[in-house]
Amino acid sequence: MTIGIPRLLKTCVSLAAIALVGAGVANANENVLTLSADPANNVMPNITYSGQNYSLLDQVTLDNVDDLQVEWTFQLGVSDEAQAPPLVVGDTMYVVTPKPNRVYALDINEQGAIKWEFRADDSNLDTIVPVACCGAQTRGANYAEGKIFFQSLDGHIYALDAETGELEWDVQNTDIDNAESMVGNGLIVDNLYITGMAGGEYGVRGYITAYDIDTGEKAWRFYSMGPNAEVGIGDRFSPFYDFDKIEDPAEASWMEDSWKNGGGSVWGYFTYDPDAKLFYYATSNCSPWNPDYRRPWGEIDIDETGTVQSYRNNYCASMLARDATTGELIWAYNLSPQDAWDLDEPSAPVLADINIDGADRKTIIRAARNGYFYVWDRLTGEILNDPWPFVYQNIFEGVDTETGSPRYNRDVLMFTDAEDRLKYTDANALTEEQIALLEEEAELYPDEPVDGPSGTEAVVCPTIAARNWENDAYSPQTGLLYTSVQFGCRSMRVVEGQYAYPATESYTLFEWAGEKFWRDREGNETDVKNQLQANDPVTGETVWSIDYVQPTQDPIMATAGGLLFVGGDDKGVFRAINAQNGEVVWEFRTGTQSSASPVTFLGPDGKQRIAFVASARPNMMAVAADAEPDSVNRYQREGSTLYVFKLAD
Template sequence: MTNTWKVTTSALALAAAAGVSGTALANDDVLRLSRDPANVVMPSITYNGWNYSALDQINLNNVKNLQVAWTWQVGILDNHEASPLVIGDTMYIASPKPNYVYALDLNKEGVIKWEFRPTMDVALATAQTCCGSQTRGLYYAEGKIFYSTLDGQNIGLDAKSGEQLWRTVGTDITRGEGMAGNNIVAGKLFIGGNEGGEFGVRGKVHAYDINTGRNMWTMYNMGPNNEVGIGARFNKNYPYMAGANPALDSWFGDSWKRGGGTSWGYFTYDPDLKMFYYSTGNCGPWNPDYRREWGKIDLAANGTLTSYHNNFCASQMARDAVTGELIWAYNISPSDMWDLDEPLITPLIDLNIGGQTVKTAVKAARNGMFYVWDRATGKLVNEPWMHTYQDIMTGVDMATGLPKYDITKIMFTDLADRRRYTQSDPMANNKPADYTGTEVVFCPGIAARNWEQDAYSPRTNLVYTATDNSCGALRMIRGDYTPNNATTGGYRLRVTLSGAPTVGLDGRPTTIQGQLIASDPAGRKIVWKREWPSDANRNPILATASDLLFQGGTDRGVLRAMNARTGDIVWEFRAGARFHQSPITYSQGGKQFVAIIASSAAANTAVAANAAPDNANRYRRSGTTLYVFKLPG
């Protein structure tokens, strides 16, 4: 307790020194600008993470008339995952490697006002990171642009001139620890996290003063209380976190030091509660034998795990936005061994449940289950339900908050250990040539969805999520952790196998790989779904006040508009390249615009002139073009 108090008082002292008070937490400039739908001041548009715009000039009746207003060539062939910002008459764009920033003049159809090029070892950053060379967002406040580069730099720029105001280094890229650029500005703090859970990195979040770049605090997602920010305010809602050091005692030995659980997803923020919300990545390594007593699993009769929960990787987190203290946490997939990262947006929604308004945080999780928490306390509001087929668990025990695991889906390195718990043959069909009997086939396979933002519409009360029906197959292997191992395969300790099926929500094999689903979080049900046969189509979704959804498609290289109440497609535009970011919509001169960057990395050029008409690659080429659309006139 003494150590925890030292950390939290230190954080409070730093916050006070920076002029951040406990009663002035919302950044007034960000709040003011985000209330005007003409602007887009952050990814997902507003602090609550809805990715919803109040603009309605483009509607169901006239969207068919959308036309290209102007285009702009980005000139960097890669997958662009960061959506543009719009503040006043300026659009701001961040590129993938080498993470340039551009300011475009909207009065002159995209003439470049300024360009910022960070000093960056692109080759090192690309080699030392896991899953692409993107940065996923820019952030605006008080005349400044903030962002993080892949190699771990946090940078503050003058929004008018592009001049660098400050620069700090938040991660060690030489050991595979980078930053994906998913951050948030809360008060006077620029808050973000790290990535690198595949390489023995320990997950953390850190906060920097927006005026100076000074590090105000750093909190880890696992380890001793004082390093995690666990003190008297932490809500121990369920028995699995009741120990003296819940983020330490749930790990075997010092495995928490390499435990993954990085923070590379989008953040949301409640200015009234002064809390920010995020979720953590997969446990590291994937092989759970390195995080528990070797070959041992303790499951209760109902399948709930009774030891080595590995708090808090693959978890939902809520922290005090001034001090970084952990207020509550929920382990979504304890002892995760299926790569069930949860780096997803956590929309904050006031739901009508049982006739009462409940302030909730919701998540269509990567394990295929939909969760609704009381965002003040972290308690489950209703029983989690399946939004995409999964067979890892049979449900969630509401008394303990734990999933009820199926023992046949638990991973073991050695066959003798597996045989002590189950005699099932995990790959009765499609056995690999080197079959050992330890392989496990499971659904979903490396996630029912990915990092891409959901959307929520207060008009329909539905959450919109892009999901994936693919299953997976893994075998655990032995290995040693060595620092700076990103370029030699990392610290996964698993082999991925082919031949896993694609399974629909009804548990039957299907040819439908991806879906766009509309979920009722209060009613615990899917209201409608749109299926994509040829591609997962896991792209972010934008909702508007005219009951429109916009989503870029990877399947045919098209931007689509859909009816938010039915899922019917009402407009399409073929760009000829893939999409990876959320569309945005903004207003200028009394007119509403929609903008998105169509992009494909150079590796995505598998286009065959003689491909079948329905072959996805027939329509996709490498390229990066910003498209801006408007109605005629």
């Protein structure tokens, strides 16, 4: 039953109104700040406001990690990928499952005995599951002031009493009739719960919303693109680069009213700087993928260096910094102007204070989905490094640090019509072998959308993502950022279509045009599909990496014990890795894959524990006697189990 739902305020608060609130007065929620300062607790995904996913606990070390053993387990009862890391507050662990979204409170004094269980309303699942991209997930819960906050796939935000599980309030944040869902997590600052939404595949206009943590009353909502008042752009907006210093930057950078369905949803992670009183996040792909619907048809305003001059489509595929009290936009940076390749940016903007060129700087460090590694000044939005590719990619030819803009490779620019593409490049995007494969597919599958080469295909590396949403880890001990990356390439093309509001089917307007393949850092075809990379944000180097021939791309946790903990989908294992050199120092076979970050906490005896959820969706393929020895299917079965490890006495 839904209780205590207040009257919702206006969808968008005017800048005049938020000025009354006062600029820059946000404080980190003191309860959250105090609890997260104690490494015994985990009150939010990524452990602290910084997003580093780094724990100060150091009892488990390189010297004793071999002594880890299972202390207890818990069955989640949901056959799906669990992507939300558990929370631990005091003697209670809170676990949130994917659909149908159950919350368990487990007693860590009693080896995970259930204190209470809450089951979200599942009456809308039949409506939202078919249109939710990429699974029916939730990626985290938050704790503050005796409450657990979490989001359901159909756009509800629930506040529960942390002691009893009683529902305190419930609000509907999204319009499910417009295919808006919620798969991310929120941020608690002061008395506000700040959150986003998903649906970039369906022509939504992305937004973030803040709710009062005590009442559920809406405080404000701002959009990723559109008129200044609706985006939160006012006198305090101070972007670093000239491309953003134009009048109405989030509206004038779109053709006509294409911004109304421009994507830029917010389905990933937030971070927060309590000193600057700013919170940070990045937005999803531009919608539709076909850029001809966001610019004059078949035309791109690009100079001789490959820099897009107009219709840059702010602020999808972008990094944003906002005031945490008022929601005002302070600065923004468009990572992939006029994005046509689904370059979402959902991962956490990792905050770190590092020394660059002899000066201590407050930075955001990021291995971006577009394949480039960035370091920003988090107070101004200035790029502090020369962004560099950490995977093989052919979309950019570099980033101009004077203008802040990427220089595009004309050969991968997307156009609906072949004659338009030929105005900008005469490159043959597909090899003869790929063309023959497409023609063969068209004959074998005449009813499929892939119907042979059209002359508009482009081979894109990375396809969709050099990395995805999975939590990075940053270790202040090593100064390295640890990221799960992927090497996939594929040919694609954009197509003509029609969009009707509200969205009832995909608004992507593109097709895959060939089989996926993989290229190593030098661009050579390879069997390596994923890497775990350790990248140095100061030197711009990959210090070490681990190759995976079978797909594995999991969230990573770092600890002060000099270790990384991460799942291993390739073998269905849980691993500990030397954070300094990448040596795998311990493995435990779980029998399935993993999609949630590990967490670490202190048990009732004051000893360090490591908790990890191994989970997978139903696997319909049987393992044959002659299956390949390294077949992923051999090591992964459906199921969801929480493991808690401790050092042997």
